[in-house]
Amino acid sequence: MTTVHANDVTLGIESFGDDDGPLVLLVGGTTMLSWPDALCRRLAAGGRRVVRYDLRDSGESTTTDPSAPAYTLRDLAADAAALADVLGGGPAHLAGIGVGGMVAQVAVLDHPGAFSALTLVGTRPVAPGPADDDLPEHDQVTMSCLFARPKPDWADREAVAEFAADGAEILGDDPVAARATAARVWDRTPGTTPPVQMANQTGMVFARLDCAPRWRERLPGIEVPTLVVHGRHDRFFPVGNGEAIAREIPGARLLVIEEAATAIPRTAVGEITEAMLDLG
Numbered sequence: 001m002t003t004v005h006a007n008d009v010t011l012g013i014e015s016f017g018d019d020d021g022p023l024v025l026l027v028g029g030t031t032m033l034s035w036p037d038a039l040c041r042r043l044a045a046g047g048r049r050v051v052r053y054d055l056r057d058s059g060e061s062t063t064t065d066p067s068a069p070a071y072t073l074r075d076l077a078a079d080a081a082a083l084a085d086v087l088g089g090g091p092a093h094l095a096g097i098g099v100g101g102m103v104a105q106v107a108v109l110d111h112p113g114a115f116s117a118l119t120l121v122g123t124r125p126v127a128p129g130p131a132d133d134d135l136p137e138h139d140q141v142t143m144s145c146l147f148a149r150p151k152p153d154w155a156d157r158e159a160v161a162e163f164a165a166d167g168a169e170i171l172g173d174d175p176v177a178a179r180a181t182a183a184r185v186w187d188r189t190p191g192t193t194p195p196v197q198m199a200n201q202t203g204m205v206f207a208r209l210d211c212a213p214r215w216r217e218r219l220p221g222i223e224v225p226t227l228v229v230h231g232r233h234d235r236f237f238p239v240g241n242g243e244a245i246a247r248e249i250p251g252a253r254l255l256v257i258e259e260a261a262t263a264i265p266r267t268a269v270g271e272i273t274e275a276m277l278d279l280g
Helices: 037-045 073-087 099-112 140-148 156-173 175-188 195-200 204-208 214-221 240-248 267-280
Strands: 002-006 009-018 023-027 049-053 092-097 117-120 224-230 253-257
Touching: 002 073, 009 037, 009 073, 023 073, 023 099, 037 049, 037 267, 049 073, 073 092, 073 099, 092 099, 092 267, 099 117, 099 214, 117 267, 140 156, 156 175, 156 195, 175 195, 195 204, 214 240, 224 240, 224 267, 240 253, 253 267
Parallel strands: 023 049, 023 092, 092 117, 117 224, 224 253
Antiparallel strands: 002 009, 009 049
């Protein structure tokens, strides 16, 4: 892991594979660890140069005040394009997961020359907040259970890891994997102040981000090959969101992972990797 300077900010990155291979750029959702190690390694074994990175206010990237971000979704999209340029090697295959998928959609729309392909995992075509009438909202029972829990002591590594494991069980994800990832995220977080730790663990900075203007109506203008991956049992962004994206991007392929919820499960890494490699 290291850092690079792009678009006047510092971005934490981790690289896999041959530096001469075609670039696959993985947008964190919000930290790079949203992308499983196994998927990164398998993409690299397929001849790709894989770089996963932290969004601003997470991991090793520029962190200022997660409670009041002084940047927009379009700034984060510009970060992706600038990072692809700094890393070199021609247009990149851009992939975003969760809120990182929102960044990726806007990045390809705003900076089409920077990217050769697009993968969107577990995301939706509108900003945080109320969804469009034709899109399924967060499962309300699930959300009530998530937000009814007392917050952990964000300065306590074990308490934070246990909080993440409990949340994964509510979402239908693997609690063991979630606990391990949360501990790694905690270890990488610059400082233990509660707002910074919470931003790294929950991505709540996105709820305070300016995501205007809307981009859903622009999706038919995406011209690069696109893969949309969604868990059948995703309760946070139900699968209808992925189905809508795939309908609205010309020629997009929809891959529904039957055993998946919100996170990428270990059992789906091979299938997703092969679909991404087929895309380019």
